Amino acid sequence: MSLDQIDHSLLAALEDDARLSFASLGEAVGLSKTPCWKRVQALEQAGAIRGYHAALDPQALGLGTAAFVRISVRFDKHAAFERAVCDHPMIVACHATVGDTDYLAHILARDMTDLDEFLRSELWRLPGVERFTTTIAMREIKSAGSLAANAARKR
Structure with a gap:
């Protein structure tokens, strides 16, 4: 998959906070909500986004x-x-x-x-x-x- 600057910006924003709404995500990269959603969906279908996860702290979970x-x-x-x-x-x-x-x-x-x-x-x-x-x-x-x-x- 060939990624452009907007795709890279979307991935960076999602990597930083995967809980962003599509409106907030689009605003961060200069897109409206629907084109942002379509781009993210295409990144998911292409396998660039494997899923969305909570980042857990091993120390806080007793895994020191x-x-x-x-x-x-x-x-x-x-x-x-x-x-x-x-x-x-x-x-x-x-x-x-x-x-x-x-x-x-x-x-x-x-x-x-x-x-x-x-x-x-x-x-x-x-x-x-x-x-x-x-x-x-x-x-x-x-x-x-x-x-x-x-x-x-x-x-």
Whole structure:
């Protein structure tokens, strides 16, 4: 999909506050309500907008320990591993990687005891897991950066 400046502005405004009315959103980007609604609908249909979500604070929810786990999986178990990852609530993100390991998973836990229990009792039981290495995050510097700003930047 080819995005113009108005599309980029709409995406940035929605990324900042997805609860804006179409009238407010249109005003922010210089469109009236109906053309704004049509543009947003086209962005949704094209897949540029995947959904609308509340941004939750892990700390406020008691999930104060973040870890990144590099995981190696047996060759014949990748599909089963990926299905299991998608079903596990402590794994908030997971990426297939190239390099020494097969996956990089972002884990949120209540505390170190909760993380230790997950690693010792649950991660090992996911299909095909052969080995993993864990890195504990000390503090978060940046999360949920602006995809709209990244996409709109000049080359």
